[in-house]
Amino acid sequence: MKAGFLNLSGNAQGCIWMALCGLGFSVMAAFVKLAGQSHINIFEITFFRVLIGFLMLVPFIAKAGLGSLHTQYIKAHALRAVLGFMAMICAYLGIAKLELATYTALSFTKPLFAVILAVIILKEDVRWRRWAATIVGFIGVLVMMQPGSGSFNSWALLALGDALSIALLITILKRLPASETPLVMLFYYGLIGTVLIAPFAIYQWQWPTATQWLYLLAIGSTGALSQYWWILAFKAGEASVVAPFDYLRLLFAGMIGFAIFGELPDHWTLIGSAMIIGSTIYIAQREARRKAAKAG
Secondary structure (H helix, E strand, O other), X not given: OHHHXXXXXXXXXXXXXXXXXXXXXXXXXXXHHHHHHOOOOHHHHHHHHHHHHHHOOHHHHHHHOHHHHOOOOHHHHHHHHHHHHHHHHHHXXXXXXXXXXXXXXXXXXXXXXXXXXXXXXXXXXXXXXXXXXXXXXXXXXXXXXXXXXXXXXXXXXXXXXXXXXXXXXXXXXXXXXXXXXXXXXXXXXXXXXXXXXXXXXXXXXXXXXXXXXXXXXXXXXXXXXHHHHHHHHHHHOOHHHHHHHHHHHHHHHHHHHHHHHOOOOOHHHXXXXXXXXXXXXXXXXXXXXXXXXXXX
């Protein structure tokens, strides 16, 4: 089976890794929701997510050696950890208060925020087609959230806060040189994140029950594995081919949400999701063409 997988093209391998990543993050989200329902405070959930993921790096660090962790960009890694902390707090609160499919769909707004940040921070020239796609995507957000109506859920703003924080984080990553390996990025993200979150977790500490320990261990391990599969996906295949498979998360989240929590998205969620996904796929394709044109 392993030999058969290795014989696949790089793009095929990348798509499989991305599908696994989407499934893993959806499973993690379900455990976050279960942990929240069992009344574990959000800082404890975040602390164990980061700590367990950090500890899972130990075998890779031992193999690569401590010298592989050298960096000249500690400030960028620290800012990335702060943004990651903010993103996780928004994400886990949002997951606890929203349907899994609704939260997942809103989390796909990262590329929409990235377009705006590319103009503000990276000074990129964005043409009207990408702006139009971005506007359509945000209209999809309004369709889902329905501000001003009786069905408006203010917790949905947290999902947007998560997406904005991740978009900022990705913008920072674009400024890091290729010499900063995935292991270096994961190590400093985990180290700084653990130190950053620990005081908040200690302040609100409550000793987990046996069931809650299972939730926390599942959150940390599935989160770390999914993050690793995400890296493998983009390492194996072309971003323009691999990235759309991330949208399988919406399918997985909908299935898990229905199976475990009895959640069933309404028609506004489905329409808004289609608008968001359609616009972000278009933006990704335009970005791939732009890079190909520059390379040519």
